[in-house]
Amino acid sequence: MIETLALVGATGAVGQIVRDLLERRNFPLQRIKFLASARSAGKQITFRGESHPVETLCPEAFEGVDLAIGSTPDDVAEQFAPWAVERGAVVVDESGFWRMHDHVPLVVPEINPEAARNHQGIISSPNCSTTQMVVAMKPLHDAARIRRVVVSTYQATSGAGVAGEQDLELGSRAALAGEPYDYQAFAHPIAFNLIPQIGSHKQAGYTSEEMKMVWETQKIFGDPSIRVCPTCVRVPVTNCHSESIMVETDRKVSVAEATQLFRDFPGITVIDDLANGEYPMPLSSNENDDVFIGRIREDLSSDHGLTFWCVSDNLRKGAATNAVQIAELLCRQTT
Ligand SMILES: NC(=O)c1ccc[n+]([C@@H]2O[C@H](COP(=O)([O-])OP(=O)(O)OC[C@H]3O[C@@H](n4cnc5c(N)ncnc54)[C@H](OP(=O)(O)O)[C@@H]3O)[C@@H](O)[C@H]2O)c1
Missing domain, CATH: 3.30.360.10 (Dihydrodipicolinate Reductase; domain 2)
Structure with a gap:
């Protein structure tokens, strides 16, 4: 069970579907927070029947976060992933920024689930194509x-x-x-x-x-x-x-x-x-x-x-579904 999950880029094309999948797949989480740019701050997102305000992405937003799923542009992912990792979170990132870094596993759960075990805080999901x-x-x-x-x-x-x-x-x-x-x-x-x-x-x-x-x-x-x-x-x-x-x-x-x-x-x-x-x-x-x-x-x-x-x-297997499957894999690997 994840205590707090942060969805970064929650208002985007992929982020909206990640939210939907977390709900429909009954992802084991206690608390969720939605992060995006200042443009979206204050917008309301409904999750499991409750309304949540979108918060502006900043380092402090990751205090107490265990798992972050990120669907943002590359430059935003470059910035926020270290903020999250420094505060003890694991990041599943959909952007292209971290994918080819040596210390970052690039995971498709049907293919190389074992690679996820070697993460050092960040796991990448591949490009949709x-x-x-x-x-x-x-x-x-x-x-x-x-x-x-x-x-x-x-x-x-x-x-x-x-x-x-x-x-x-x-x-x-x-x-x-x-x-x-x-x-x-x-x-x-x-x-x-x-x-x-x-x-x-x-x-x-x-x-x-x-x-x-x-x-x-x-x-x-x-x-x-x-x-x-x-x-x-x-x-x-x-x-x-x-x-x-x-x-x-x-x-x-x-x-x-x-x-x-x-x-x-x-x-x-x-x-x-x-x-x-x-x-x-x-x-x-x-x-x-x-x-x-x-x-x-x-x-x-x-x-x-x-x-x-x-x-x-x-937007599904090419992005949101794969990221949620990686998150589910992490939950299984840590139990
Ligand atoms: N679309 C696909 O099929 C697909 C597939 C695989 C991977 N990806 C990757 O997934 C990522 C997201 O793609 P997308 O298609 O969902 O893009 P999108 O619809 O443009 O959504 C981008 C998200 O990032 C947020 N964002 C942008 N700038 C930000 C900033 N400075 N600070 C905080 N949040 C910021 C946006 O928030 P606001 O709404 O507040 O601007 C929005 O929630 C990209 O890296 C993309 O390459 C996409």
């Missing part, structure tokens, strides 16, 4: 060792937070009305468009979002020899990221074997009936914790390649 891909990779990797991945993402606007969600809706309305719209979260119009850049230029023509998929995958599997070639694209979909994934394994994995491996893995749902038009899509995956897989087929261009389509709610 990484999480659904590594969950899909895990059963294939265990069975036949994945050596290479080629992935293209189709990422929803909610991946850019509340501002991203609003940009799609208001930008679409403005475009249909023939009016101008000043996009807040995107450098180009997202209504009726695709943007083949997520994040900033990082290296060798790859963006920061793409390099996250490379480095985080290698860290989670503890295998820097896995080669990942990503292309990340923002699409005009409100929620749920989709990915076209091709993996090359040490030995050939048939479609039938892969389908069974996916079906047997916790947290994966297979929907794969092309003849009847059944496959995962963003609208049908919305507000669901699972990673959905379909269009499973042999790669026609390599001997040991398998390709498939993967959809997951980026």
